[in-house]
Amino acid sequence: MGLVADARAATRILAVWRTSGRPTAAMIRLELSSTLTTLAPYAVVAVAAALAAFVLQNDLHRVQEDGLLVIGDPFAVSLYGGVLLLSVYVAASAAMAVAREREHGTVELLAYGPVSAFSYQLAKFTSHVLQYAFLLVLLLGAYLLLAARTGLHLRPTALLAMALSIGPAAAATALSLLVAALVRRVRPTILSVLGLAFGAVGLQVAGDVLARLPAPEFHVNPVQVLRWAAFTGSSITQWLLPFGYVDRVLSVTLRGDLTGAFGAAVAACAYAVVVLILAAAALDRTGLRR
Amino acid sequence: MAEPVLRTEQLTKRYDGLVAVSDLEVDVQPGEIYGFLGPNGAGKTTTLLMVLGILKPTAGRIYLWGRPLEDEPLAVKRRIGVVGEHDYIHDHVTADEYLRFFANLYGVPNPAGRIPMLLERLGLLEFQTLRARDFSRGMKQKLSLARALLHEPELLLLDEPVSGLDPHGIVTVRHLLLELNRSGVTIFISSHLLSEVEQTAHRVGIMHRGRLIRQDTIPALRGLLPSDPTLDVELQAPVPHLEVQVLKLPVVRQAHVNGRRLVVTVAAGADHRGAISQAVAAAGGVIVGMQMHEPSLEEAFLTLTDAAVERWVS
Numbered sequence: 001m002g003l004v005a006d007a008r009a010a011t012r013i014l015a016v017w018r019t020s021g022r023p024t025a026a027m028i029r030l031e032l033s034s035t036l037t038t039l040a041p042y043a044v045v046a047v048a049a050a051l052a053a054f055v056l057q058n059d060l061h062r063v064q065e066d067g068l069l070v071i072g073d074p075f076a077v078s079l080y081g082g083v084l085l086l087s088v089y090v091a092a093s094a095a096m097a098v099a100r101e102r103e104h105g106t107v108e109l110l111a112y113g114p115v116s117a118f119s120y121q122l123a124k125f126t127s128h129v130l131q132y133a134f135l136l137v138l139l140l141g142a143y144l145l146l147a148a149r150t151g152l153h154l155r156p157t158a159l160l161a162m163a164l165s166i167g168p169a170a171a172a173t174a175l176s177l178l179v180a181a182l183v184r185r186v187r188p189t190i191l192s193v194l195g196l197a198f199g200a201v202g203l204q205v206a207g208d209v210l211a212r213l214p215a216p217e218f219h220v221n222p223v224q225v226l227r228w229a230a231f232t233g234s235s236i237t238q239w240l241l242p243f244g245y246v247d248r249v250l251s252v253t254l255r256g257d258l259t260g261a262f263g264a265a266v267a268a269c270a271y272a273v274v275v276l277i278l279a280a281a282a283l284d285r286t287g288l289r290r
Numbered sequence: 291m292a293e294p295v296l297r298t299e300q301l302t303k304r305y306d307g308l309v310a311v312s313d314l315e316v317d318v319q320p321g322e323i324y325g326f327l328g329p330n331g332a333g334k335t336t337t338l339l340m341v342l343g344i345l346k347p348t349a350g351r352i353y354l355w356g357r358p359l360e361d362e363p364l365a366v367k368r369r370i371g372v373v374g375e376h377d378y379i380h381d382h383v384t385a386d387e388y389l390r391f392f393a394n395l396y397g398v399p400n401p402a403g404r405i406p407m408l409l410e411r412l413g414l415l416e417f418q419t420l421r422a423r424d425f426s427r428g429m430k431q432k433l434s435l436a437r438a439l440l441h442e443p444e445l446l447l448l449d450e451p452v453s454g455l456d457p458h459g460i461v462t463v464r465h466l467l468l469e470l471n472r473s474g475v476t477i478f479i480s481s482h483l484l485s486e487v488e489q490t491a492h493r494v495g496i497m498h499r500g501r502l503i504r505q506d507t508i509p510a511l512r513g514l515l516p517s518d519p520t521l522d523v524e525l526q527a528p529v530p531h532l533e534v535q536v537l538k539l540p541v542v543r544q545a546h547v548n549g550r551r552l553v554v555t556v557a558a559g560a561d562h563r564g565a566i567s568q569a570v571a572a573a574g575g576v577i578v579g580m581q582m583h584e585p586s587l588e589e590a591f592l593t594l595t596d597a598a599v600e601r602w603v604s
Contacts, residue, residue, distance in 0.1 A: 020364065026394035105378040111344050112372035113395055114364040287345070 027123035049142035052078030167268035171242030301350035325491030371443030381423035
């Protein structure tokens with residue numbers, strides 16, 4: 001009986017692989033080969049590495065001038081910038097891929113065959129998350145070179161933060177796929193994804209700046225009101241938008257709070273799964289036709 | 291009777307008040323070539339997209355191999371090859387890369403052997419490393435057909451398969467379709483090119499304004515026509531009073547002489563060329579050429595659609 005059940009289970013797995021797994025794997029391979037053979041992802045890594053070089057050089061310059069610089073992690077700022085840049089790039093790239101293929105009609109061609117809206121979105125999601133991981137390795141190589149060149153130490157927590165940032169990047173990719181499914185056209189899709197990313201980051205930066213401003217002692221204090229508005233907006237986007245998860249994962253990891261870091265990464269992954277399912281449902285609902 | 295490969299049951303699609311397809315009941319039998327005819331905007335492509343699950347019907351059901359489409363859409367689509375309305379080929383890919391991707395997608399065994407074989411059959415082998423941007427419309431159409439045949443489908447759904455092809459290409463594709471059909475592949479051709487469907491299809495469904503106005507064999511559709519076949523006879527020299535002699539034959543409906551040319555309308559249902567030849571010879575004429583003109587599917591189509599329009603208007 002056990003053998004029969006095992007054989008049935010194996011047959012079912014094989015059938016699922018044939019109907020959904022194989023087409024998804026084929027689409028992932030195609031997406032990876034077409035995106036990684038272009039210049040854009042390497043240009044983004046180069047920009048992130050240049051940003052890190054600029055920040056480190058600036059730090060070293062201050063050390064030379066002041067004789068002392070107290071800094072928790074010399075790569076922290078570079079890491080924030082690099083991870084955010086890569087996340088936004090991968091998210092925008094995924095959104096553009098879906099919107100462009102929809103506008104061109106390729107999605108319809110895929111739907112003639114054994115490709116569902118879910119397997120299509122899953123392929124786009126997986127290929128872009130893998131692309132992010134690959135670009136992260138390249139960025140790590142650049143950081144190691146900079147560490148060797150400047151003599152500054154790349155701490156293990158920074159390495160862990162980079163690894164855990166895959167969760168928030170996956171969440172950002174899933175959200176961009178949802179946007180692409182809802183918006184349909186290439187240009188509005190890209191503008192929406194970039195608007196969400198920079199809007200969320202801008203709100204957070206504005207909150208930080210306002211928090212540092214001295215509040216004038218008026219009866220109705222405008223700085224307090226703005227601070228409150230920025231804080232409220234930022235608190236909402238921190239949970240609703242994936243770019244908040246990037247900040248959370250990095251800050252918690254760099255502080256050395258490993259439990260919090262893994263928790264934030266898991267939350268980001270859960271967000272990614274839920275939003276990916278919504279993205280597939282949205283694509284199914286809005287239709288595969290251009 | 292065997293289970294139809296494709297069957298629709300009161301299939302309907304409405305877009306914001308516009309009825310694209312209305313209560314469509316089509317059945318495609320195993321091993322047949324079914325021509326789905328209709329002018330542009332008749333609802334043919336909408337029907338195909340619903341059969342493929344790309345458009346959701348407003349009402350009605352679709353059965354493929356006896357099972358509702360929604361039961362196992364992906365498994366069913368593995369058994370179908372499709373050439374759609376548009377080719378959707380990225381300009382930067384080569385024919386070989388394009389087919390290799392779809393071979394992976396469908397899990398085609400031995401793509402290295404199958405791809406060149408199909409490309410050769412469609413006259414594209416020498417262009418396999420050429421990028422799609424350098425392909426003509428006809429070449430892209432053939433490439434789409436190669437893609438549709440990669441996984442050896444049991445049912446082929448073709449939307450205007452010969453559009454954009456040159457006469458040589460049309461003959462190549464026609465022969466290929468007939469050969470596939472002989473090997474057991476069921477073929478559903480949606481087209482507005484009546485002459486093309488006439489030469490390949492066993493049965494035809496005629497769509498007009500979202501409705502199936504007729505579904506029958508081609509001879510049966512021709513039989514609906516009021517007009518009889520005509521014989522165009524070329525004579526060596528004019529023969530006086532020839533039409534009087536010819537009109538004496540009971541099968542002749544009308545006869546008209548214009549110099550060395552005699553045009554005779556005869557009763558449908560039999561070949562009357564022998565009787566006409568004898569009558570001409572008896573009148574002293576010498577025939578140098580004779581052509582029979584039967585009412586085409588095009589005429590049947592126009593008669594049917596005009597009648598349908600009149601019915602709806604009244």
